[in-house]
Amino acid sequence: MSSSIESLITKEYAAGFVTDVESDTLPRGLGEDIVRTISKKKEEPEWMLEWRLKAFRRWQSMPEPHWPNVKYDPIDYQNISYYSAPRKQKTLASLDEVDPEILRTYERLGIPLNEQKMLAGVAVDAIFDSVSVGTTMKAELAKLGIIFMSLGEAVREYPELVRKYLGSVVPYSDNFFAALNSAVFSDGSFVYVPKGVRCPMELSTYFRINAADTGQFERTLVVADEGAYVSYLEGCTAPKRSTNQLHAAVVELVALPGATVKYSTVQNWYAGDKEGRGGIYNFVTKRGKAFENSKISWTQVETGSAITWKYPSVILQGDNSVGEFYSVAVVNNCQQADTGTKMIHIGKNTKSTIVSKGISAGQGNNSYRGRVQVLPKATGARNYTQCDSMLVGNRCGAHTFPYIEVANDSAIVEHEASTSKIGEDQIFYLKQRGLSAEQAVSMIVSGFCKEVFKELPMEFALEAQQLLGITLEGSVG
């Protein structure tokens, strides 16, 4: 009977194609010379280079962390190329100048890059390997004083803003992968929403790794000034390759007093094949700092990557600030995920909500790791954590590592957890009503993830639901 639940057939990874563009790729290896070359290629000011070099020196003295509940062969950091850009890079005035091959790639991925589709109301910044290939709707946003551009451009055009906030939430010395990113980050997106402005559309970045044996080290910085509102979404894909590729990104969010930042991720990096060959190592540091009366909300749907290691966190610095974390993490075949969040309550009457849904299928291994910390001055702090795991089949694993540290007597911290298994009885029930096994699994899983999906912008909620169906397709026969 259990054999029916075990017959996994994974649908082909649809985004796994390679685009044939000439690229300008740095030789493998990492040293100060490489850091200097990257900075030079990006025409950066001196302070930026200095920051990178400090990060690089720090990184050299740091050990790679091995506390996550994941297993992988040692990474040879000298065998990775740290920069790859499509050739013929010049300043792009409009999307018409972008290599048509790249535009075709985004078309195949369904990213609305061209001008007509922009009318659909999503502003997109697309990162191809290391560089940004075009930001749509820039002019529209500029009218409101909103800055949405690649971080590389922002360093040149708005150095004072970038300098003020870059590293203010995730310092270069934060952890091994953050230090590496700080040294070699190639591009990423920068968002600044001025005081009191409500960003009228979803801002979106699409990341694509194309070149082989390169790493992608993008860095995103979102700053919402006092009373501002912004909703931001990132999506990710990569070609299928038999070797592992490293993706070590950093995302920093700053919510100034009264601001709201909503950050959603649909992560579908290549997960490797059924035997666990290839796939992306997704080692990412994401953190937000929330000032008085502000709110930071993370929503993530993680279906891809061979290994995921990320903990989108909120530092609840200001009084009455709010942090939220809604997560769906799916592992199938040989995927491993160690993901969760940290909510650090510093200000008074700070509130945080954590809803984590982990789904494990095949031989996948899924760990939730979370820290809720209430500092001595955080009077009236409140946390609610709900952590649910669902198992599909009997070779997968689900683990929960919640850490709760409370140093203020008035705090209220709640933690609820559950583990369930997709039952043969549920699948049979749905099949008896005429649904296929795939539809049945997809329906059960979508129901399980409902509380998270409802946090996503609508068009992305649909995409996430479909992605989930594809990831788990055939996981029950």
Add this chain to the structure above:
Amino acid sequence: MSLLQIRGLTASVGDKPILRGIDLSLNAGEVHAVMGPNGSGKSTLAQVLAGNPAYEVTGGSVTYKGQDLLEMQPEERAQAGIFLAFQYPVEIPGVSNAYFLRAAYNEVRKARGEAEVDPLEFADLMEERLKIVDMDPAMLSRSVNTGFSGGEKKRNEILQLAVLEPSLGILDETDSGLDIDALRTVADGVNKLRSRDRSFIVVTHYQRLLNYIVPDYVHVLAGGRIVKSGGKELALALEEKGYDWLTEGAHTAEVGA
């Protein structure tokens, strides 16, 4: 031609034989009650007809609308018009009843070569079908069977039956756990759905359901075999005398085998 023809059907769970040779024929529009003591195989028969993979068919044949039923997947059986009202309806948290029902309805329509319906058309249909089981429309926005009372779950099964309009409805102990009012509502619903081209197999332990859903034929199952068949009066005899007078022989056979 009969709608359903069961010949020498045997089935087991694990190594344990449950059905030991069932023969049963059913024509369009007929209602057959299958009765029997606990462990006689009544529910197994219902599950096997629906294609539950937990049961292994070890012999015999089942022909449904001229097709080999045992070769069909559970969803194909459902699409071909076989509906099982579960004894223990399963909870699907987070999936609204309306969403689930529409998905099922559209699959069945697709199989019949009919166009799928959109949520608005479906809402109209639901408004009408809800009346059959006297159900509160609010139930449609709740998660499938989640937190439903026993009575609500059974009513929800009959609602699904009313929506999917099967050719053969199999009611597996639909009366179990129902108080008399709920029993009457559910039975009324089924009676409204009886028609010349819809047959039912009503599996029940007690006669009381058959006061409301009056069967054309009654079969008594014991030890995995039909030990007696008759008209509706057989159910009344069982009510009076119990099962023992019919099942003694079956038990002996089981010991002997």
